[in-house]
Amino acid sequence: MRVLGVDPGLTRCGIGVVEGVAGRPLAMLGVGVVRTPADAELGARLVAIEQGIEEWLDTHRPEVVAVERVFSQHNVSTVMGTAQASAVAMLCAARRGIPVALHTPSEVKAAVTGSGRADKAQVGAMVTRLLRLDAPPKPADAADALALAICHIWRAPAQNRLQQAVALHASGSKGRTR
Amino acid sequence: MRVLGVDPGLTRCGIGVVEGVAGRPLAMLGVGVVRTPADAELGARLVAIEQGIEEWLDTHRPEVVAVERVFSQHNVSTVMGTAQASAVAMLCAARRGIPVALHTPSEVKAAVTGSGRADKAQVGAMVTRLLRLDAPPKPADAADALALAICHIWRAPAQNRLQQAVALHASGSKGRTR
Numbered sequence: 001m002r003v004l005g006v007d008p009g010l011t012r013c014g015i016g017v018v019e020g021v022a023g024r025p026l027a028m029l030g031v032g033v034v035r036t037p038a039d040a041e042l043g044a045r046l047v048a049i050e051q052g053i054e055e056w057l058d059t060h061r062p063e064v065v066a067v068e069r070v071f072s073q074h075n076v077s078t079v080m081g082t083a084q085a086s087a088v089a090m091l092c093a094a095r096r097g098i099p100v101a102l103h104t105p106s107e108v109k110a111a112v113t114g115s116g117r118a119d120k121a122q123v124g125a126m127v128t129r130l131l132r133l134d135a136p137p138k139p140a141d142a143a144d145a146l147a148l149a150i151c152h153i154w155r156a157p158a159q160n161r162l163q164q165a166v167a168l169h170a171s172g173s174k175g176r177t178r
Numbered sequence: 179m180r181v182l183g184v185d186p187g188l189t190r191c192g193i194g195v196v197e198g199v200a201g202r203p204l205a206m207l208g209v210g211v212v213r214t215p216a217d218a219e220l221g222a223r224l225v226a227i228e229q230g231i232e233e234w235l236d237t238h239r240p241e242v243v244a245v246e247r248v249f250s251q252h253n254v255s256t257v258m259g260t261a262q263a264s265a266v267a268m269l270c271a272a273r274r275g276i277p278v279a280l281h282t283p284s285e286v287k288a289a290v291t292g293s294g295r296a297d298k299a300q301v302g303a304m305v306t307r308l309l310r311l312d313a314p315p316k317p318a319d320a321a322d323a324l325a326l327a328i329c330h331i332w333r334a335p336a337q338n339r340l341q342q343a344v345a346l347h348a349s350g351s352k353g354r355t356r
Contacts, residue, residue: 042280043272046265050273070258080248083258084265087224091266094221095228102220 004062005148007141008086014141017060018149022157028131031142053092065093066152069102103151111151182240183326185319186264192319195238196327200335206309209320231270243271244330247280281329289329301325
């Protein structure tokens with residue numbers, strides 16, 4: 001499974017592409033950041049983010065785009081920009097028919113470090129180890145985007161089993177327990 | 179000046195097109211709502227909003243797109259969807275090189291009713307009167323989109339004079355007072 005992770009933001013939008021399946025070593029295919037100048041018009045910044053994400057999608061053709069789920073409880077001054085950048089990422093993926101998966105920051109941290117309250121350094125260290133990199137990707141937004149992609153690869157089997165169970169139940173069939 | 183106002187929302191995105199200049203009677207060119215089903219995937223909803231707004235831009239070719247400025251202090255359960263829908267509207271406009279103007283809800287209310295704390299009914303009544311309609315546009319999102327467009331037409335001259343004054347000051351010239 002090839003997943004493009006997006007850590008959304010107007011100033012720095014982290015992008016990371018990871019390939020693999022749960023239970024096997026993972027491979028990083030690319031990592032980077034789409035930046036837009038803080039003094040540019042908001043509309044122009046959203047267009048620049050769209051162009052940047054389109055390029056990443058063209059280059060890597062992911063099967064899934066995993067985006068950080070934004071909560072409004074977060075830092076009030078940045079949350080609107082984060083929501084707007086995430087909307088552009090979801091729009092770009094959905095327009096191509098690529099499924100979009102959302103994971104919360106604590107789900108991502110728990111997936112890669114075992115703790116939903118891990119700090120940035122811990123996430124960076126685990127991303128480095130899991131992808132066998134020489135050093136943690138910089139900036140943190142890039143490392144977070146890779147963590148999102150890893151999180152999706154590892155959570156997807158459980159989510160799929162859950163969806164199958166729900167579908168079985170809905171169709172009236174008797175689900176087998178495993 | 180032809181302005182397309184957008185009252186952003188995922189379930190109902192209000193659209194209203196108004197033509198005119200400050201101090202003259204205004205004309206409504208169109209009003210409507212782009213709707214997306216609440217049970218659809220978020221990415222698909224954003225794509226549907228993009229398609230809807232693109233159609234309105236194609237039909238009416240506005241010179242400016244006025245979008246409600248979203249604050250994170252608002253209703254927490256809907257603010258993220260509002261931010262995401264507004265991002266799509268700004269993206270569509272900026273991609274075509276159409277300037278995007280943001281106005282807060284209280285600026286819009288103050289512009290059309292004289293009070294920044296007017297209720298929906300008051301805004302609807304004034305929009306009906308100012309555009310010489312037979313009845314208030316329904317739903318309220320459609321009336322709000324028209325109010326945004328009216329607000330922009332009326333505020334634009336003051337904003338332009340302010341920008342000119344700032345530019346004059348920045349260039350070192352001595353600004354004339356009017």
